[in-house]
Amino acid sequence: MTPWLDCSPAALLLSLEVAGVVLVLFLVAGIALGYALSQPIPFRNLLDALVSLPLVFPPIAIGFFLLMLFGRHGVIGDPLHQYLDWDLVFSFPALVMAAFIAGLPLVVKPIQSAIEGSARELIEVSYTLGKGRLETLFLVVIPVVRRHIAAGLTLGVGRSFGEVGMTLMLGGNILGSTETLSLAIYNQVLDGNFACATRLSILLGALSLGLFLLLRRLGRL
């Protein structure tokens, strides 16, 4: 019987790396967007719609459009390749992009609705007490909605482990390079290696279960 870590060890590491990077991105973008979308800023509705889109839009279709955009012959991918010699698709940044886009609405929405709800009056009080937007963000908003931030981050990171559609398209499911934990399970099943698929599923399941319990502890699920 093969030891546990013999089953696609790179995939586990890769999934953890992706999760780590998107966690940092979510922390910054989630709070910034959640705060911005709760304020009367210009183009608010458009921004809101863009962030929310992946909630309904199929990931495969999003992935395909991004592939067309960032591929070697795409509008953005072409100059990137020509002038910077950098290919986004089928690489680690592509995996991060997929996880980020898929998870972003799950991070932003709880933060946004918490700010619009319980924090709205507190923000207004802070303004009348002479504080600006940035001071208010750090002194009031973040401490008050910290549980919602934690819940959003957990949901977002959980999604990053499970994302398949966009990852297939942008990452390409290349063994040892862009094979995430979820894809590794699929690949092992295709190879008929059910023992490994079972172990990887248990591993992934345990990770997700941990996040799930954390979420219920935070009272957000």
Place this chain on the structure above:
Amino acid sequence: MTPWLDCSPAALLLSLEVAGVVLVLFLVAGIALGYALSQPIPFRNLLDALVSLPLVFPPIAIGFFLLMLFGRHGVIGDPLHQYLDWDLVFSFPALVMAAFIAGLPLVVKPIQSAIEGSARELIEVSYTLGKGRLETLFLVVIPVVRRHIAAGLTLGVGRSFGEVGMTLMLGGNILGSTETLSLAIYNQVLDGNFACATRLSILLGALSLGLFLLLRRLGRL
């Protein structure tokens, strides 16, 4: 140039069929579960956790566990095959199951929170006015939370179009048989047929955009 419908016509039809069937299932199960979970029933927490699980749990892992359960040698699949000569996996019912499990929390959660919120007192009033649970469900709950029901159904059906992970596992991505619209895009890209992939993506995108606009109209996104 190939006409639009020459690109995997069966896939479009299949996705619409799956969507139609899960819509009916969501309507019944979503309202029943949403109502039940908002009441003090036994094992409420367990049921709630089970329904919510797919929000964080990776679809590939869920799909794999279901495959083990319902496969020809699984605990449930084996007797089904032996006595009823029925194989669930790699068939239409498997696609429906995948879409149903993935979308269920998106249907149940908005209904549940609407009932717990605005409808709670109305339900109690209905009881004190001499009505039972079933009467209250049809006379009060459903009419009052109908917008939330519509929003939940839209989210759930949208998810059924986009589901990939569980569908890959349970459906098997068999051309002409279990190839959904999302998978067809992936298959066309693998075949290098970008023209068809683009058309299918636009088709899928248009469907989803319709649902998305419906949701914003319902004020739920």
Place this chain on the structure above:
Amino acid sequence: MPCLDADLEFRRAAFRLAARIRVPETGITALVGPSGCGKTTLLRLLAGLERPMSGCIRHGERVWFDQGQRIDLPPRHRRAGLMFQDYALFPHLSVARNVAYGQPHGDGEGEVRVWLDRLQLQTFAERRPHALSGGQKQRVALARALASRPEVLLLDEPFSAVDLGLRQSLRLLFQEVVAERALPTVLVTHDLDDVRHLADRVGVLIAGELRQFGPTSEVFSHPLDVEVAQVLGWDNRLPVSGCEGGWARGDWGRLRLNGSCSSGFPEHIAIRPHGPSLTDGTGLSVEIARVTDMGGYRVLLCRLPDRTALRIHLPSDQHPPALGVQTRLRVPDDCIVPLPAPALGAAIPASAFT
């Protein structure tokens, strides 16, 4: 005649409610208390929307709840007409269909029309609740509760969403309608005017405990302890730090009590606003902080030496003093109500319920 009797205990987290109450069929029984005291919970327990830990609830001979006998009638079989604070009208139904909702099956439109007429709602019958004012909503909720032929009536803050200048006429209408039906009626409120102008009996609930229960005028004029006095709007509460030869004293000065204080003294005394008068002779030293003309009388807000506020009502024919003036206040001893410390856990004597 069937009374509503309850003797029950309820707990949720740190909150504990224990109350024994008898609600006769005639007149209105009010429940007052600070927010969070358990008033609304008690109503919900009676209606069957919450479940007591122990005790029993009986309506006449019929047992609604009995922990010992394992009886717990669901709300729909108790038929308690419960009116929620925000009225909880069905937003998707017209006024007429809201009122008809609780009617036993097979009844025609006749009775609905009677109730709409009785509560002056005919013109709104086809409107949806969102198009009604606070006072109209309140009447719809009352009509709905009464049209369901309830056996008791339970009302949570029925006038809180009604504009001030309309309350008087709504109270009178309400009182008339309730009197016609002769139901045990419990009215939960934080508005003392509701109690004074509607209730025949009042119970004071503090921290889940029924501290005082009795006829309205008696409870208002003789609160049993300092916390009950506060709930009933007795603003003039003075802490007593000592007592010698019948004189109670504190940082605010000293006052002669009715009787000696050889056998101990009350923790606080309260001073009735009607009765005390300004004097050049001996009395409490006060500074006039504000004078308000109320039409038939004047309200004087005085400040005692320890800066406690004292509110005194003077007849309009007495000349009002100037603001800021230092003067003296004569307090007749029948204007002084001794207020002992709250006796926690002391049961209200059974005689209060008969």
Place this chain on the structure above:
Amino acid sequence: MPCLDADLEFRRAAFRLAARIRVPETGITALVGPSGCGKTTLLRLLAGLERPMSGCIRHGERVWFDQGQRIDLPPRHRRAGLMFQDYALFPHLSVARNVAYGQPHGDGEGEVRVWLDRLQLQTFAERRPHALSGGQKQRVALARALASRPEVLLLDEPFSAVDLGLRQSLRLLFQEVVAERALPTVLVTHDLDDVRHLADRVGVLIAGELRQFGPTSEVFSHPLDVEVAQVLGWDNRLPVSGCEGGWARGDWGRLRLNGSCSSGFPEHIAIRPHGPSLTDGTGLSVEIARVTDMGGYRVLLCRLPDRTALRIHLPSDQHPPALGVQTRLRVPDDCIVPLPAPALGAAIPASAFT
């Protein structure tokens, strides 16, 4: 002395608010009106949390908002001490840090301590807001607003979450503190006792329109129209259907007005509760519906022939009539206040603001 002057218009969906108001630096200016009349919106406009469609807001020489000059100071530069109805204390900060929050940078703890002392909050300084009672929260919110050295003070229902028996002393403390600072102060409330016992001026806002503005006692005793009267708690409003030879009549009976009615008659009349008396002679025919002893006087609830309720205050020394008795009520003509129909859109004369 710098007044707060505002003359502005605001619209949102079907709601329109148009008000012109001058708030002097001394005393307290109250705003009353039915729920939804725009009281809170007006405060938010003054504080800069909402933006008027047109008009201007000035504090002394300083322009806060001017549509013409395109000036719109953000809230943090207006320094209006705004107290929200539910106090909006920062839940993650201690009482002391809540109070210190609005202090200009560089200030030591000194001033925070002064305010904690002044509002009797020393013992709670390290507590979190959730562990405070309603009255304590209110004092923290007031301390926080004052410690930020505001130029005006705007208060939204400051006493609504405070237990009844504590309001009197909090009102007095509040009045003292405000008087020390001499700031333009606007108090929005639905509690007429707040107005009577605190405010020097009162504005009545109905459906976004400032209908009456003036000294408190004058506005209370002479409401300009029937809707203002209703807001100010005048329960006794009778519709007038005709008038002959100085007698106004309606389904309720007839009453002699002070003066003839040859040049038209008021839509309603109001009757002061103090003054009318029961009589065996001529007068309004009434049925006694309820008698409530208020200590110094009795409240009589009478029913007129058309079932309208009338509330009369009788001195305690008069013998109270029995319930249900049919009797007559003598109403002296100085107890009758004519109430014309509301004159919508009529501007309040400029003299009211000087």
